[in-house]
């Protein structure tokens with residue numbers, strides 16, 4: 001497949017212009033991958049996990065919420081994340097935590 005320099009951002013397009021093209025391209029690749037089914041750590045159902053936030057997943061079968069890798073339910077952290085990606089993940093996790101905290105109060 002020839003490499004295209006045209007605007008192929010796919011699902012990462014929603015990130016707008018906030019992040020560099022390199023990150024967005026990588027996000028697109030990973031997000032395409034994560035559309036596959038994953039096994040729930042609790043009920044063991046092979047299903048499409050619902051992503052609540054970066055690194056937070058929910059099993060639609062049993063409702064189990066768990067933390068996994070930021071992009072796919074299996075932990076991919078420590079694989080080949082760039083510092084920008086890690087920062088992005090931390091940012092999203094922070095946002096999610098704050099949202100949860102607000103709900104509880």
Ligand SMILES: [Zn+2]
Pocket residue numbers: 040041042043044045059060061062063064
């Ligand atoms: Zn489950």
